[in-house]
Amino acid sequence: MCGIVGYVGENEAVPILLRALKRLEYRGYDSAGLAVVGNELSCFKDKGMIDNLQGSLPPIKGKVGLGHTRWATHGKPSKENAHPFLDCEEKIAVIHNGIIENHMELRKQLIDEGHTFTSETDTEVLAHLIEKHYNGNLEKAVLKSLKLICGSYAIACVHGDEKDNIIAARNESPLVVGIGNSENFIASDVAALLDYTNKVAYVMDNEVVRLTKEEFSITTIDGEPVSREVEQVNWTVEDAEKGGYEHYMLKEIFEQPIAVHNSLLGRIPDLTLNGFLDGRFNTIKIIACGTSYHAGLIGKYIFENFSKVPVVVEMGSEYRYSEPTYENTLIVLITQSGETADTVAAAREAKRRGSMTIAITNVVGSSITREVDYTFYTRAGPEIGVAATKTFTTQLIALYILGIALGLIKGTLKYDRIRELTSTLRKLPRYMQSVLDDSENIEKCAMTMTDATDVFYIGRNINYPTALEGALKFKEISYIHAEGYPAGELKHGPLALLTPQTPVVAIAPRDHTYEKMLGNISEVSARGSPVIAIGFQDDTELSKLADQVIFIPEVPALFSPVPITVVVQLLAYYVARERKCSIDRPRHLAKSVTVE
Numbered sequence: 001m002c003g004i005v006g007y008v009g010e011n012e013a014v015p016i017l018l019r020a021l022k023r024l025e026y027r028g029y030d031s032a033g034l035a036v037v038g039n040e041l042s043c044f045k046d047k048g049m050i051d052n053l054q055g056s057l058p059p060i061k062g063k064v065g066l067g068h069t070r071w072a073t074h075g076k077p078s079k080e081n082a083h084p085f086l087d088c089e090e091k092i093a094v095i096h097n098g099i100i101e102n103h104m105e106l107r108k109q110l111i112d113e114g115h116t117f118t119s120e121t122d123t124e125v126l127a128h129l130i131e132k133h134y135n136g137n138l139e140k141a142v143l144k145s146l147k148l149i150c151g152s153y154a155i156a157c158v159h160g161d162e163k164d165n166i167i168a169a170r171n172e173s174p175l176v177v178g179i180g181n182s183e184n185f186i187a188s189d190v191a192a193l194l195d196y197t198n199k200v201a202y203v204m205d206n207e208v209v210r211l212t213k214e215e216f217s218i219t220t221i222d223g224e225p226v227s228r229e230v231e232q233v234n235w236t237v238e239d240a241e242k243g244g245y246e247h248y249m250l251k252e253i254f255e256q257p258i259a260v261h262n263s264l265l266g267r268i269p270d271l272t273l274n275g276f277l278d279g280r281f282n283t284i285k286i287i288a289c290g291t292s293y294h295a296g297l298i299g300k301y302i303f304e305n306f307s308k309v310p311v312v313v314e315m316g317s318e319y320r321y322s323e324p325t326y327e328n329t330l331i332v333l334i335t336q337s338g339e340t341a342d343t344v345a346a347a348r349e350a351k352r353r354g355s356m357t358i359a360i361t362n363v364v365g366s367s368i369t370r371e372v373d374y375t376f377y378t379r380a381g382p383e384i385g386v387a388a389t390k391t392f393t394t395q396l397i398a399l400y401i402l403g404i405a406l407g408l409i410k411g412t413l414k415y416d417r418i419r420e421l422t423s424t425l426r427k428l429p430r431y432m433q434s435v436l437d438d439s440e441n442i443e444k445c446a447m448t449m450t451d452a453t454d455v456f457y458i459g460r461n462i463n464y465p466t467a468l469e470g471a472l473k474f475k476e477i478s479y480i481h482a483e484g485y486p487a488g489e490l491k492h493g494p495l496a497l498l499t500p501q502t503p504v505v506a507i508a509p510r511d512h513t514y515e516k517m518l519g520n521i522s523e524v525s526a527r528g529s530p531v532i533a534i535g536f537q538d539d540t541e542l543s544k545l546a547d548q549v550i551f552i553p554e555v556p557a558l559f560s561p562v563p564i565t566v567v568v569q570l571l572a573y574y575v576a577r578e579r580k581c582s583i584d585r586p587r588h589l590a591k592s593v594t595v596e
Ligand code: M6R
Pocket: 289, 290, 291, 292, 293, 334, 335, 336, 337, 338, 339, 340, 343, 386, 387, 388, 389, 472, 473, 476, 589, 590, 591, 592, 593
C-alpha cells in the first residue's frame, strides 16, 4: 500500500503535494518523492518520511505535479526505489500504488529494446512502456500501456511537454478525484484532499482519468467516455484515514480480501521461490511470537500435509536458549514487523547453528531480512492497529505458497493436486468477503459475550491454532480473559471452569474431526456454557447443538483457518467496541516489540 497524490491548478504544486502526502503517510512511509511540471519536468525523491523529503527539497516551481509516499513491495526502501519514476528521456514521471504482476517479462523486453532502468521496482516498467507508446499524447500512451500490464494499480503520470494535465488510472487500488475551484486533485483517498476540497468523484476499476485545472474526464481503459457524479463528503481527516471505519482494526479486517489477493499476485507461477529452495533439509522449524506464532502452528499442518517433512514450531524467546541439535533443519521465521527482538535474535542464532533460513515478513528491508537467506514478503500494506489482522491472514497465504513449494521440491505434490490447491488459494479473497458480508450476524453473536469474565475458544487439528488466535485477539483488545484449547483437551482440566457465564466459541468445520467436535460441543452444553459455533454453511446438525452459529462458505479443511480467522477477529472487535476499549492501541502493548 502506498499513497499517491496529484495536483493541477493555479497555485504552486509543491506545498500542496507535501501537505496532501502527510495525510497519506499512514499508507506507507519508507520513502517519498515529487515530480513537478514547470518550465521542465523536475523530480525529487528521498528515503524516509515526508518530513525528510521536505527538509532536503530544492526550490521547485510548477503548478502541475505528483507526489508519492511508499510502502515497499518490490525493491528495498531506498532513494533509487522511491517514486516517481522517469522514462529514459526524463520527460515522463509515473507514480503507482499496487503491484505489476508481469513486470519481470516487461522489464526484460524493454531492456532488449534499449531502455535503461534505474531501480528494482515493478513500477518503473510503466514509465518506459508509456515512453515507448508516447506520440505527443500522454492519455493515448497510457491507455496503450495499461493494456499490457497485469496486476493492481492506481497510477498517475505527467509529461514535461504537457503542462496542463495529469493522467491517472485505477485497477483494484483506490483512486479518487478532488474537485476544487480552478484546481483539481487526484489521490489514493479522501484524507489527502480534505484540506482543499470535500467534493470528490470516485474512479472505478479499469478507468482512466484526465485532469486539468478546469475539469476532469473519465474513460474506460478502451477509451469509452464514462460519466461520474461528484459527491460531497463530510468526513474529518481522521475519519477519512480510517476509510470511514470507526477503528483502524476494523478497516484492516475489511481490507483482508484485497491484502490476500495482493499477496497472491505473481506468486503462483513462481512456486520454487526463484530456485532458492533445494531439498537438502529433513526437518523444518518454524519460529515466531504472538499472532505470528499462531500462523506458524497453522503452517505446521500445511507443511506436513504438503511435503511430509516433520515440522516443529517454537517461540522466538524459547528457541535461542534451546539446545542445538544436529538435524539438517530449514528454519522459517515469521514476523509481520520484521523487528521483533526475539524472532530477529532467533534468526541470528539459527544462522550461527548453520541452518538455512527463510523469513516471512510484511516490512521490506526490516531487520529480519538482513539476517536470513531468503525473504518472502506478505503484501498486507501498513497495519496500524496493534492487533495483527491482515498481516496474519497474509502470513497464512505465504505459508500455503511455501508449503506448495516444499511439496514440489520433495516430490510429494503432483501437478493435479497443485492445480487444485492454487485454485482454492485464488478463491480465498471471495470466501473472506462473504464472511465480512455477514458481519451483522457476527456482531449479534458478539453481543452475547460482552459481560463474560472468561471465554474459551476450542478447535481441533488445523483449527486448534485458529482457536488460539481467536483467544489472543479477544483478550488483547477486550481485556476479557480468553483461552484457546484443543477441543479434545477440555476434559483433562478446563471443563471444571465451565459455567453458564463462560461462553465457548467452537470451531467446527465439516472435516475429519467434525464428529468429535460435535461431541465436544455437547460436553460443553451439558455444563450449561453457551456455545457459539463456527461451521460450514447450512450445517443443520451444528445449528441443533449450538446456541448460535456463524456460517462460513464451505472450503477445503486445510484452508478453513483463513475465513474462520475473519470471524474470530470480528467477534473480538465487536466485544471490545461494546466495552469501549482502546481498540487500536490496547493498554500495555506495542505494535513492534523490540525488547527481549
Ligand atoms: O511483528 P511480529 O509479527 O513479530 O509480532 C509478534 C507479536 O508481537 C504480535 O503478533 C502480537 O502478538 C500482536 N499484537 C497480536 O495481535
